[in-house]
Structure formats: structure tokens, C-alpha cells
Amino acid sequence: MKNMTLKLLIWRQKDANSPGEMVPYTVENVSPHMSFLEMLDVLNEKIIKEGGDPIEFDNDCREGICGMCSLVINGIPHGTQHRTATCQLHMRHFKDGDTITIEPFRAKPFPVIKDLAVDRSAFDRIIAKGGYISVNTGSAPDANSIPISKEAADLAMDAAECIGCGACVAACPNASAALFVGAKISQYTFLPQGKPEAKRRALRMIEQMDAEGFGNCSNHGECEAVCPKEISILNIARMRREFLKAAIR
Amino acid sequence: MSQSNSKLDSKIPDGPLDKKWETHKNNIKVVSPANKRKHTIIVVGTGLAGASASASLAELGYNVKTFCIQDSPRRAHSIAAQGGINAAKNYQNDNDSVFRLFYDTIKGGDYRAREANVYRLAELSANIIDQCVAQGVPFAREYGGLLANRSFGGVLVSRTFYARGQTGQQLLLGAYGAMMRQVDLGKVEMYPRREMLDVIVVDGKARGIVVRNLITGAVERYAADAVILATGGYGNLYYLSTNAKNSNATAIWRAYKRGAYFANPCFVQIHPTCIPVSGDYQSKLTLMSESLRNDGRVWVPKKKGDNRPPNEIPEEERDYYLERRYPSYGNLVPRDVASRNAKYVCDEGRGVGETGLAVYLDFSDAIRRLGEDYIRDKYGNLFEMYERITGEDPYKTPMKIYPAVHYTMGGLWVDYNLMSTIPGLYVLGEANFSDHGANRLGASALMQGLADGYFIIPYTIGDYLANTDLPPVSTEEKAFEESEKEIQEFVKRLLSVKGKKTVMEFHRELGMIMWNKVGMSRNAKGLQEALSDIPALREEFWKNVNVPGDEKHLNKNLEFAGRVADFLELGELVAMDALQREESCGGHFREEYATPDGEALRNDEKFSFVAAWQYKGEGKKPELVREDLKFEYVKPTQRSYK
Missing domain, CATH: 3.10.20.30 (Beta-grasp domain)
Incomplete structure (x- = not known):
């Protein structure tokens, strides 16, 4: 060439x-x-x-x-x-x-x-609301004390691969951050460590996502198509399920 | 050159090696919860070391102000670490132990690291894995649900934990999440898009920093009771490296100029498996994880100038030179050894590809033996990355690889508490010099970054804060005022040169000098040339650099100009250090000091020391201060991987 x-x-x-x-x-x-x-x-x-x-x-x-x-x-x-x-x-x-x-x-x-540089700090503010497992340094049990099936670990990893670039938002006609938030919420749904604060996580992250001005997801699927890590749109479905479970007591 | 020992106290605790850290922890002071919230700690950098330190210190109750250069703390370059993290868990029942990890690391570092630091690192390694699993890091697992391991170079056990080829990403997102939790709780204040340009020293203690806001250009001042630098290494000194574009030495260099000693600057790791340079526009080099050497075989043609395509070269005409020369470690020799051997075969004219500066990393045997699916599961993302960059499919044709600058073992000198020679200034992770000696083993950088941040600094900084009189410091103090003025002048000076050459051109030229004369192999003549070439280039820079734009808007060229100005000083120190070290060890290979078969020849009698350099002022030669290394538990021998 x-x-x-x-x-x-x-x-x-x-x-x-x-x-x-x-x-x-x-x-x-x-x-x-x-x-x-x-x-x-x-x-x-x-x-x-x-x-x-x-x-x-x-x-x-x-x-x-x-x-x-x-x-x-x-x-x-x-x-x-x-x-x-x-x-x-x-x-x-x-x-x-x-x-x-x-x-x-x-x-x-x-x-x-x-020019081409944008401010994506909204993503950090969403993560601050629950994109983690609340565990202080030093209080962890032995790593092999909680077996996690290979399938679950692989699925968690699929979701965790998100690089937080924001292409999903840029591609979405609604400027929705559902794939980004869905991926983080999903990662922890596959892991027993993520269960205790699942409800709180879903509610707080989604609330922040809305407060930042991101639009709603209306299932266009553009986000998955442009994602450099091919994060699956299934993660959005999982997020919705987590949100429903949390919202309906 | 004056040398003395009295100036450096490494503060290594007494007692047997395996009790030192515990004894030390028992002896150091603890700050009460009520007093912790009265202290402010600044953390610069949000890679594994910075993020884990920020999170852990905030959890303890300190007020933490954390700074990073990127748009988000999650971008820090730890994110790019691929292969894995070592830990002495012995989950594989292959006779691994804390002592074995310690021994491998000391030996891998060619006996130029402190025993006590390295032992502590090995001790803490197991806790790191526990912590990360609790955080939800999705490490690879076996079907039984327990954690999987793989092997890395320079060791004979399988102790590396991994998350596909994105271990650094997953560990960093764990630490970043822990830190963002503290942001939410109001204990960490996060300042992104800030570049640290000075450490403020008041009454001999580090009491703050001055940063530039990269969006507005405003110079901002922040005061604290202690400052932690976790700003990474200086590999970008060579222009082409596997480092991210924003990785730079400015924070540690400015600290050096304020009195922090710079240790072993010549210990630079050149990683054997990187994608080769394709043209003069090349902006960075991409690493192909060392884990690939588990299943890939390195070879070149036996004949010089054999330019047949690799699959047309029959087995008997291939030289699997690592397997041939090092039968017991084979393709898994340490990085420095693998890199040097790649250079040798290319220098002999047996290199492959358009430039002749590449060797093959071939997976065809592994694919035949284990199946393509197995290889895809283990390395799929790395293979894809390779194909994206080169346009070649490594499932069908061998990868072409060549060594590239990857990591710097040298860095700011720290004592056992990770404190630099400026009281109250701590240095963590790659930015310090402490644990890897003259060569770092694969999967040990992540281990060190997290050990420093999660498990060492939270203890040692408390002792300093509890024992030190720290009257309040205002950002209106003279030291802040003067520093801000200097920075404003520095920025104005860069913008006012208005010369003919771009910042990138200068950086490339510096990189060529460093790579050719202070690179994979060095000699006195080349180093002396570098010592005159670098100052000449520096002089030209300040007369002829063209920095466009202004200081009031986002201006990457201005940021880079400042970093290159610092690299133009640091490069000289690296060459100076390489010249004084008249031996070969680890990544520092002096052609004059080699065994007959080309292995590094150490000189323990004369050079078993840490070379710490003290800044003496502009235009003055820095002073070399030695910290002698004592080996009580391992006996330094000629490293052999044969």
C-alpha cells in the first residue's frame, strides 16, 4: 500500500x-x-x-x-x-x-x-455513587474462600472490560449512559461480593446518571455497535432488572 | 566525585528478615482517629499506588487531596498492564513461598535491591490478592471456582494472577472504585487535569504542591501535612516507549530539584516483547504481554539475511536461541536477558521483518498442541491487538517483536518507610527506586504499586505525622509565592522562545540519543558522547523550540514542552549514572563488563550500592551518595538461567 x-x-x-x-x-x-x-x-x-x-x-x-x-x-x-x-x-x-x-x-x-477534547467527568461522579464494592483495605478474607464459577467470573469480566470512553453516549440518539452504567452494575451482579449492596448501588448510580443529564435508553443498540470492548447491551437489561428489584420492595 | 555513606539512612528495622516488618509495625506510632481527621495528605497520581494510597488513607480518616494529569483518575497508565500480578499464595502446590518470591525478586533484580524491602513486598503479596478479590476484581478462575495462575519470566513456579490480558485495568478499576467511594464520602477531594510542577518545602518538610490547571492554565497552590508522589516512571525519556503519552518525570524531577535524591537512574527496563517500530511517525510502542512467552517460542533464521516468509523456513533452519542458550528457563528468561539476546541476533544480521529489527514469537507449536480455542481463550485480546496494529494474523503467522523501553527501576530514593530525603515527601510505585534492583520481574510492578499504597504507606505515614511538629501552613507562605512565580516564568519562557523546531522534534532527538547511547547496551565512549549531546540539545531547545498557543487554554504542546525540558535534564543524569556504574547488572549492560558468553558481569566488590544523586543547583554536577547494600539472607552469585 x-x-x-x-x-x-x-x-x-x-x-x-x-x-x-x-x-x-x-x-x-x-x-x-x-x-x-x-x-x-x-x-x-x-x-x-x-x-x-x-x-x-x-x-x-x-x-x-x-x-x-x-x-x-x-x-x-x-x-x-x-x-x-x-x-x-x-x-x-x-x-x-x-x-x-x-x-x-x-x-x-x-x-x-x-476542539475535540470533551469533559467526561460525569462518568466519575456516577462511579462515585456505587461503582465499587464497599470494602476497606485490610478486611478481606482469603481470596480462595469464596469460590466463583468460571462462567460467572467470565461474565463479570466481560462487563468489567468497559474502558469508560463514552462512545456509547456519543453514539446514542438520546445520549444515554445506560451501557456504561449497566456494565458496572452487571459486573457485580455475577459476584457474591457484589450482592450485599446491590440495591443501593443500582439506585444511587442510576439517580446520578439522570442528574448528570444523560438521556433514557430506548433500545437503539448503537452503544453496543460502537463499543471498542463490545460490551453487550444485555448489561442494560441486567441494570433494569437490578433497578426494578431495588425500586419495588 | 565525593562519596559518603552518612547522609542516607535506609531505616531498615533490626531483627531477622521475616520479622522486620512486623517488628517495625509494632514499634511505630499510630495516630488516633480524632487526630487523623485533622491531617491533610496530598497524593499525586492515581495509578495503582496513588489510587490505593488515596483510598486507604481516606478510609483511615485522613483528609486526602488527590491529583491526576488525565481527565479521569481511571486513565492512569497502570491500566495498561496486561499480564498479571504475582503473589506467594502457593495455590498451585508448586512449592512457592514468601521466601521464594523474595529470592526470585532479589535475584531477578541482579542483587541491586534491599533485602528488607523486597521481603516485605513478598510478604504483602498474598494480602493484595485477597483485597482485590473482595473488591470484585474478576480474576481468571478454574472450573472449580478457585483462582487460576500462570507463569512469568525469571521464575519456576506459577504464581501470577490475571484477568485475561487486562490485569492492570481490573486492579486499577478496583483501586479507583475504592477511591471514588471515598470521594463520595467526602474524604478524598479529586483534582483531575492538574499537572504537579513543584513540591513546597517549609522548614525542611514537604508541606504542599503547586500545580497547573491544564484547562484554565491557572497555577494553583495546595498545602498539606505530607505529600505522596505516585507519579510513575520516566520511560518516556526515550521518546519511544510502552508508556502512555502523558507519562512523564516532571513531578519526581521537580522534587529532585527541591532536595529528594534520585536513585539508580540508569536502571531502565527494556521489555523484550513489543511490536517493532514501523516508521518515523511512530508515537509509542505497544507491549505484547510477557505471558505470551508461556506458549510462544522465540526464534530467528539460522542464516543471515534469510528473508523467506517464516512458514517457508524449515524447522532445522530456525534458531530458537533462548531455548538453545538457556535450556532450563527457555523462553521464560527474565526480561533483560531476553531483550539483550534479541539485540545480539539482530546485530548479527539475523533479525526479521522490513527493518531487520525484529524476532519471531511463534505460537504454531502451542496451537498444534493445545488448539486454537485454548490460545484464543488465554491470549485472545492480545492477538487481536497485534492484528489491529500490524494487519497480520498471529494465529497464522508468527508475531514480530522487538525490545522497547518499558519500565524504570530507578526513581526517587526512599527509606524503608517510603519516605524520600525530604521529610514528609513519600514516593510510591514506579516513581521510587525501592524493590526491583537492576531489573524488574514480570507481574511485579502491580504487586509493588498496591503493596505500597494499600499496606505500607497507611502505616508508615502515621508514624511520621504522630512524631512530627507540623504547624499549620498557609498557601500564602513565601515558598508557595516564589514557586508560583517561578512556574509562571517557566511557562512564559517556553512560550516566548518562538523557535523553529517543535517539541516533538526535540523529544524524538533526545530519544534517539538515549536509545543509541544509553539504551540496551552501553559503553564509556557512547555515554561520554551522550553527556555532551544532551546538554547541547538542551541548549538548542531553549533557543529554538516552538511552543504554539497560549497558557490560558488546554495546550498539550505547552504541557509537553515542560516535560521535555525536564527530560533534557534527567537524560544527562541517567547517562552520568550509567557511566559511573562500571559493571553490568540487570537492565544496565556495559559492553566492557561481560562474561565471555555475553552475560552481564556484576562487580559486587565495587558496585553493591544504590547510587543516589543529590541535586546541587543549576549547571552544577550532582553529588553521588552511596547506600551500601548488605546481603544477609541471599548470597549474590552470577545470575544463571541456563
Whole structure:
């Protein structure tokens, strides 16, 4: 595969209070082995050399696990590559001459900070309400004293894989955080350690989710489709069941 | 170079090795519950060490202020640890024990760590697993419902606990959850998107920090009774590393400049199994977990320049060089040994791939023996990650791997209590130097981060707070004022150079110097060159760097400029330390000091010490202070994995 020239349309916004707009850029000599973010690095280096203001985008581990990268690429959070976070998307999936639109994750609870960087602290506030098992350091029994079936541990792990990136919210027409919250609640439903505070957890996390301004889930399924960890929408059903069990006494 | 011993007191408790920690705990003071809530503790960093410390200290009743550089504390780079966490549980009945874990770690570290610290780490390892299971960490399990284990390099037992290939993620989310619970209870105040730029020392004690708010650019001051740095390692000094893009040395470097000694900076771990560099745009390197070496076989062609595709090279023309040279450990030799050997075969012209800087990690035998499903269950996510990055399917063709900078054993010097040479300044996790000597074993970083945060600092910090007179400190104090002024000037200076080269260009150049001259193998000539190249580059940086934008908005280039400025100083110290250490040990390999068959040749007579460097002011040579290492329970021998 040869190197490519790409046209980019990128959302530029000075800060939370300024209006934004799509700005066209051309980036040349893009190797198919580059990651998407490396392509943006190359563009930023060019912008800096030309005396411009580089594009801000959040990223950290660049190996698909920290959840800090975002971006809506050609209308899809994290782009078209299945089960792939933006930082793991590689340019070999694009063609020479393509036009690519790049926008921030858009949702009311995720205000833009600058350009493509958004504030996802709402997720931390939801976790603070119950995304844990309340156990103080030092009071744990021997790890093998509670057997947990392999199936249950695997299902808990499937839910626990969520990287908290927020793509589910960005993809949802209602900007619902149901998949994110559902995954955390589900993880603990499979584990005996999670049972004692299951009701309290479901009620408090869901209350906070609503307070942050996330919309309701109406079963579009877009969240699962874009999730880089392929977190199953079944987790939303489990969340609802937990909520019902907690709400009806 | 003046050297002395008197300056450093490691405070290792008396008594037999296996009683030291218990005796120490019995002897140290405890702060009463009523007094705990009068103390404020600052924690910088929210990886395993920082998050676990924040949670545990808040549970005890202290007021904790926690800072992180990312948008959320859950992003800290511990999250990327893949393979697992060691613990001496002996669940596999393979004769594991606290002593064996201690011994493996000391030996793996090539006898350059403190016995007492490492023994304590091994002792605490079992509690960590208990704690994490209680938190709901979904470790891998056997069908009977009990915990599963796997093996890692440098050991002969199976003691590594894991959660698929995302062990770090799961442990971190456990610690993060525990910390967020304390946020909800009002005991932890969380400050994300803040970069620590200074430690404030008042009357000789650490009493606060100054940070930059990365969104508004405001310089903010915070006072406390003690400060904990859990800010990770400095691998990004080499530009290309497996570290996250935001990982940096600024917090520990600024602390060094305020009087905290920097220990063993030249001990840098180069991990053998990373995805090779593909081009000059490369921004980071991705690790392929060491656990893959359980089932993958490392090889190169026997012939030089053999560029046939791997499956066309017949068995008898392949060199499984690790199995050949190290029959008892085979592919599971420690990281430093595996990396060095990969370099040797590539230097001989037997490397593979487009650049010749790669070796094969081949799973075809394991797939034949155990089936593709078994391999998928064990390593599925790693294989997928590999395919995503390279476009090649490792179920069909061997992975190509090459060593990359991964972890730094060096860090701020700490005593047995994890306190630096600045009273009241504690350093946890990768940011300190304490437990891994000259080479860290796989699955031991997670263990150390959590041991420090959950089980050591909650005890040792209490002793300091109970014994120390700590009059209230206001953020209006002169020390805060001056620090803020310095930081404002530093930021202005970076923005005002308006040169021609970008921050990334400088960082890449520095990385090349470090990798070529202070990398996998080092010699006096190269190190001396580095010692003139780095200051020259630093000088150029301050004349010719181009930092765009302003300080009042989110500005990644400005953040990076400050970090690169610090790396341009730290790099020199790393080279200086590598030059003075005239021996080879662990990750520090000096070409002049090798056995005839190319193994590291230690010099215990002259170099059985921790090299702690004391900052002496700008433009002055730092002073080397030695802490001699005493080995009472293990006898240092030539490390052999043959």
C-alpha cells in the first residue's frame, strides 16, 4: 500500500463558551501503518510549522485500554473499525483521496473543552455513587474462600472490560449512559461480593446518571455497535432488572 | 566525585528478615482517629499506588487531596498492564513461598535491591490478592471456582494472577472504585487535569504542591501535612516507549530539584516483547504481554539475511536461541536477558521483518498442541491487538517483536518507610527506586504499586505525622509565592522562545540519543558522547523550540514542552549514572563488563550500592551518595538461567 493524501474536516472550537466550526485540512504522505492519532500528530506538526494553533484531542495509552481517546470519525464514535478505539484505528482502513470528518463526542453531559477534547467527568461522579464494592483495605478474607464459577467470573469480566470512553453516549440518539452504567452494575451482579449492596448501588448510580443529564435508553443498540470492548447491551437489561428489584420492595 | 555513606539512612528495622516488618509495625506510632481527621495528605497520581494510597488513607480518616494529569483518575497508565500480578499464595502446590518470591525478586533484580524491602513486598503479596478479590476484581478462575495462575519470566513456579490480558485495568478499576467511594464520602477531594510542577518545602518538610490547571492554565497552590508522589516512571525519556503519552518525570524531577535524591537512574527496563517500530511517525510502542512467552517460542533464521516468509523456513533452519542458550528457563528468561539476546541476533544480521529489527514469537507449536480455542481463550485480546496494529494474523503467522523501553527501576530514593530525603515527601510505585534492583520481574510492578499504597504507606505515614511538629501552613507562605512565580516564568519562557523546531522534534532527538547511547547496551565512549549531546540539545531547545498557543487554554504542546525540558535534564543524569556504574547488572549492560558468553558481569566488590544523586543547583554536577547494600539472607552469585 502506498502513502496517501487525505482531506480532513475537523471540528475547531476555542473553548467551552465559543462557537465551533468544521475546518478543512489536507494531510499528505500518510503511511497505511500509521495509527489515526499518529496521522493527527503529523497534521499538528505541520500546523505548528505553519504558525497555526494545533488541534487538541485527548489521548494517553494509545493501546486501546485507558479510554481517554475519543473522536467521532465519519459520523461514528471511534470510527468504522469494529471493536477498535480511535487510538487503535490504523490508516490502512482508509483510501488515498478520502475525505474524513472528525468531530468531538457530542452529548450535553460531555461539554467541549477545546476542539475535540470533551469533559467526561460525569462518568466519575456516577462511579462515585456505587461503582465499587464497599470494602476497606485490610478486611478481606482469603481470596480462595469464596469460590466463583468460571462462567460467572467470565461474565463479570466481560462487563468489567468497559474502558469508560463514552462512545456509547456519543453514539446514542438520546445520549444515554445506560451501557456504561449497566456494565458496572452487571459486573457485580455475577459476584457474591457484589450482592450485599446491590440495591443501593443500582439506585444511587442510576439517580446520578439522570442528574448528570444523560438521556433514557430506548433500545437503539448503537452503544453496543460502537463499543471498542463490545460490551453487550444485555448489561442494560441486567441494570433494569437490578433497578426494578431495588425500586419495588 | 565525593562519596559518603552518612547522609542516607535506609531505616531498615533490626531483627531477622521475616520479622522486620512486623517488628517495625509494632514499634511505630499510630495516630488516633480524632487526630487523623485533622491531617491533610496530598497524593499525586492515581495509578495503582496513588489510587490505593488515596483510598486507604481516606478510609483511615485522613483528609486526602488527590491529583491526576488525565481527565479521569481511571486513565492512569497502570491500566495498561496486561499480564498479571504475582503473589506467594502457593495455590498451585508448586512449592512457592514468601521466601521464594523474595529470592526470585532479589535475584531477578541482579542483587541491586534491599533485602528488607523486597521481603516485605513478598510478604504483602498474598494480602493484595485477597483485597482485590473482595473488591470484585474478576480474576481468571478454574472450573472449580478457585483462582487460576500462570507463569512469568525469571521464575519456576506459577504464581501470577490475571484477568485475561487486562490485569492492570481490573486492579486499577478496583483501586479507583475504592477511591471514588471515598470521594463520595467526602474524604478524598479529586483534582483531575492538574499537572504537579513543584513540591513546597517549609522548614525542611514537604508541606504542599503547586500545580497547573491544564484547562484554565491557572497555577494553583495546595498545602498539606505530607505529600505522596505516585507519579510513575520516566520511560518516556526515550521518546519511544510502552508508556502512555502523558507519562512523564516532571513531578519526581521537580522534587529532585527541591532536595529528594534520585536513585539508580540508569536502571531502565527494556521489555523484550513489543511490536517493532514501523516508521518515523511512530508515537509509542505497544507491549505484547510477557505471558505470551508461556506458549510462544522465540526464534530467528539460522542464516543471515534469510528473508523467506517464516512458514517457508524449515524447522532445522530456525534458531530458537533462548531455548538453545538457556535450556532450563527457555523462553521464560527474565526480561533483560531476553531483550539483550534479541539485540545480539539482530546485530548479527539475523533479525526479521522490513527493518531487520525484529524476532519471531511463534505460537504454531502451542496451537498444534493445545488448539486454537485454548490460545484464543488465554491470549485472545492480545492477538487481536497485534492484528489491529500490524494487519497480520498471529494465529497464522508468527508475531514480530522487538525490545522497547518499558519500565524504570530507578526513581526517587526512599527509606524503608517510603519516605524520600525530604521529610514528609513519600514516593510510591514506579516513581521510587525501592524493590526491583537492576531489573524488574514480570507481574511485579502491580504487586509493588498496591503493596505500597494499600499496606505500607497507611502505616508508615502515621508514624511520621504522630512524631512530627507540623504547624499549620498557609498557601500564602513565601515558598508557595516564589514557586508560583517561578512556574509562571517557566511557562512564559517556553512560550516566548518562538523557535523553529517543535517539541516533538526535540523529544524524538533526545530519544534517539538515549536509545543509541544509553539504551540496551552501553559503553564509556557512547555515554561520554551522550553527556555532551544532551546538554547541547538542551541548549538548542531553549533557543529554538516552538511552543504554539497560549497558557490560558488546554495546550498539550505547552504541557509537553515542560516535560521535555525536564527530560533534557534527567537524560544527562541517567547517562552520568550509567557511566559511573562500571559493571553490568540487570537492565544496565556495559559492553566492557561481560562474561565471555555475553552475560552481564556484576562487580559486587565495587558496585553493591544504590547510587543516589543529590541535586546541587543549576549547571552544577550532582553529588553521588552511596547506600551500601548488605546481603544477609541471599548470597549474590552470577545470575544463571541456563
